[in-house]
Amino acid sequence: MTKAPILSVDGLRVTFRARGRTVTALRDVGFSLQAGKTLALVGESGSGKSVTSLALLGLLPPNGAVAGGNAFYRSRNGETVDLAGLSARAFRKIRGREIAMIFQEPMSSLNPLFSIGEQIGEMLDLHEDLDAATRRRRIVEMLELVEIPAAASRLSSYPHELSGGMRQRVMIALALVCAPQLLIADEPTTALDVTVQAQILELMRRLQREMGMSILFITHDMGVVAEMADDVAVMYAGAVVEEAGVGELFAAPAHPYTRGLLASIPRPDRPEGERLKAIPGAVPPLFALPRGCAFAPRCSFALPACQRRVLLMEVAARHRAACIRAQEVLADA
């Protein structure tokens, strides 16, 4: 399936005003998400993954703004919409119906003062015109779809009466009740127990098979990437530094940062006593980024030429990386 992508982001820039100065949170974010597939956006805290997801739905905080780039989204009726320059009014038509989002904290992402039924029902009220019986049936069906036991009796429950895993199921039900084309999942399992995490991931995979939506999956967990993603975009300091199919990326990373990330995953098959390979140094603060490649100061492959601006380049079929020595990194794998 190599149709036109459902979401194609290019050169996305986001800036924040803070205490009179402007900080660039996203410098150059580009990736594309194929219809019906899952793209994982990975990176450390502060790399700009969440900012990217919020920017795509126009949910940036008031001091943040999209300062450049495009995010072309192909809507249900085949029109192409640039999410990077959308008005508040136009975003309201996209949110919930075309693109829905689930968040990291299921504890705080549901409104504590409204029942589950009210919160899911509101989504239907906003986008569809249903009679009371159909509305109720749709809510119950959706709760059953996310495997909430005794769904019909849960409509009048409040979030505080549910466990974290159940709340995340409710969040997923809320996001998917209007059958959006694209689901943005911002670290949906990070706040959950490992066993619950596995259940939620399995649920999302099943729903994707059944409903056919595309997923932009934001995570910092390479294990989750391996389990969920078809394609991966790796972010570092506000830019995408590598984009590839999940198999290609794990087998042969072309960017030294990705390589470092993969090498730092603890694995039971490594020889006993071998130390984990941490990436030396720390992510630079956004207001003090080095010139050129932001990873260069921590990179063992770095050359003086890395101080020039590096763009994402094709390094193999369906594999792009922003590194001047990508071929050598690939060959070294």
Next chain:
Amino acid sequence: MLSSVADPAPAMLKYVLNRLVGMVVVLFLVLTITFVIVRVAPGDPAALMLGPDATPQDAAQLRAELGLDQPILVQFGKFLLSAVQGDLGQSLFFRRPVLSVLAERAEPTTFLALFSLIFSIAIAVPIGIFVAYRRGGLADQGAVSTAMLAASVPSFWTGLVLQRWLATGLGWFPASGYGGPSSTFLDRMGYLILPSIVLGIVNSALILRFTRASMLDVLGEDYIRTARSKGMSEARVVLKHALKNAAIPIVTVVGLTFALLVSGAVVTERVFNIPGMGSLVVGAVLRRDYPIIQGTLIVVAALYILINLLVDLLYLLIDKRVRY
């Protein structure tokens, strides 16, 4: 996992009953303390009633008539006994039952308090919501500093200024009083508009600051982002999802401002010459009319406790997590 919820109704009934029992205890304490305080304060009601020309014999006779010559414990016992039966005694000055004097004065004070509460909520809550939404903007800074100023200016001063400007000057409102014996109810309410505004100003300042702070907290919550991600209008995000969550602190402060209303009414009624409970109690203090002072304080204390109970019950209505 999924927790089941017990039927809250019997638990709530029990809670309300407990609170009412607690109210009796508090009222007893209020009775005792006011009884002691008014008698410890210097001044002799008999001497004040008879004027400077009275002889000590006259005063002694009047004291005996009023029962003030008996030991204080006996006086207290008699007072408690009749209070339990719903009789708050006779006014020393009016020579009439305290309750009937209070009933006469209750109308202007009740409506003064009610109007000023409505006025302050109507002004403060919408502005508080708006400036919290436009945090840091010009309107926000203006509202916050105006509220600071309004809370700092004493109400007798605001009262006099507005009286001179809007009543005497522009003639929009009656300047003072509460109408004559032939005035209709609406006429009398007309006399309360300006005093209600004066009394409401200080409260609105407080309610505004609480509304703003509470809304600011809530607007930063994750579920507000979730609400926005559903594709609803900003008005709906703010007025449905945020306001309900911000309501508990707002309801609390509205309940608390009731105490300010009572003390404020004393001053405002004085400035506008309104024959309410405020001016009644001030007069009673000056005349050492013990039963009136006691009676007023008991009624006000009972009202205050009831309003607090009402606020606590409102919490239940707003937030299903609240359990008593």
